[in-house]
Amino acid sequence: MSDWRNRVFCEDALAGMARIPDASVDLIIADPPYGLGKDYGNDSDKLDADAYLQWMQQWIDAALPKLKSNGSLYIFLTWRYSPEIFVMLKKRMTMINEIVWDRRVPSMGGSTRRFSSVHDTIGFFANARDYYFDLDAVRIPYDAETKKARSRSIFVGAKWLEIGYNPKDVWSVSRLHREHRERADHPTQKPLEIVTRMIKASCPPGGVVLDPFMGSGTTAVAARACGRDFTGFELNPDYCALIRSRLDALDAETAVSGIEQQEKLRASSAS
Numbered sequence: 236m237s238d239w240r241n242r243v244f245c246e247d248a249l250a251g252m253a254r255i256p257d258a259s260v261d262l263i264i265a266d267p268p269y270g271l272g273k274d275y276g277n278d279s280d281k282l283d284a285d286a287y288l289q290w291m292q293q294w295i296d297a298a299l300p301k302l303k304s305n306g307s308l309y310i311f312l313t314w315r316y317s318p319e320i321f322v323m324l325k326k327r328m329t330m331i332n333e334i335v336w337d338r339r340v341p342s343m344g345g346s347t348r349r350f351s352s353v354h355d356t357i358g359f360f361a362n363a364r365d366y367y368f369d370l371d372a373v374r375i376p377y378d379a380e381t382k383k384a385r386s387r388s389i390f391v392g393a394k395w396l397e398i399g400y401n402p403k404d405v406w407s408v409s410r411l412h413r414e415h416r417e418r419a420d421h422p423t424q425k426p427l428e429i430v431t432r433m434i435k436a437s438c439p440p441g442g443v444v445l446d447p448f449m450g451s452g453t454t455a456v457a458a459r460a461c462g463r464d465f466t467g468f469e470l471n472p473d474y475c476a477l478i479r480s481r482l483d484a485l486d487a488e489t490a491v492s493g494i495e496q497q498e499k500l501r502a503s504s505a506s
């Protein structure tokens with residue numbers, strides 16, 4: 236086993252990227268600081284616009300060679316800098332989708348001089364035409380009511396009705412509010428549902444996902460739960476500890492469900 240897979244490197248992604256061999260990762264999921272002044276316990280989100288865009292270009296240049304030729308990249312952005320960053324990436328990769336993450340923010344007052352922004356902009360880019368993409372792994376099953384409504388003879392036996400639908404490019408998934416069971420102590424933690432979809436669609440089983448800005452470790456947790464490897468960087472040591480504790484909790488959960496499974500099997504074979 237290589238010494239960079241399934242590791243959380245508590246260091247600057249720019250400095251650490253040399254640890255990852257070129258053309259070795261299947262997928263990059265990047266959730267960099269947004270240039271909006273958020274507090275990650277460091278100054279990483281305090282750059283002015285020019286310095287921010289320059290830094291974005293720097294880590295993109297360092298990260299892209301790590302991708303395999305059929306690899307892809309998802310990048311979480313906001314409307315504020317997504318136009319500039321999409322242009323940067325389009326010079327190097329093929330843009331496959333702009334995904335809108337509707338964070339399902341409830342309607343409460345909001346801005347008075349503009350429309351309230353309630354979405355994240357996610358760019359999905361691929362290295363080449365033959366990029367890995369497993370749509371079947373992320374199809375959304377039709378509910379019983381919809382299936383029933385499509386019971387006319389022209390729909391009978393329709394494969395798409397059985398295998399579920401394409402999730403489309405607007406993903407409506409609740410943000411992790413304070414009481415959410417998944418919520419950890421990180422200001423911009425992403426929901427596992429979103430990151431899991433990216434991994435299942437764009438990283439083959441047993442493959443490896445690179446997350447240069449791990450935060451609370453959502454990519455690492457989702458990758459391990461899906462049978463993929465991960466690697467990545469995080470500047471803040473408290474967040475590095477948080478990632479390790481989320482991974483430990485997942486391992487403990489997996490062990491318990493394995494034991495329960497074995498007990499059920501034993502009980503059913505004894506009866």
Ligand SMILES: C[S@@+](CC[C@H](N)C(=O)[O-])C[C@H]1O[C@@H](n2cnc3c(N)ncnc32)[C@H](O)[C@@H]1O
Pocket residue numbers: 246247248249266267268269275277279421423424425426447448449450451452453454468469470471474
């Ligand atoms: C938007 S958050 C990532 C959140 C993460 N996706 C999650 O679900 O928890 C960005 C993270 O990048 C970290 N960061 C900022 N600059 C960094 C750098 N140069 N190298 C490594 N990590 C960095 C910040 O400390 C912060 O935790």
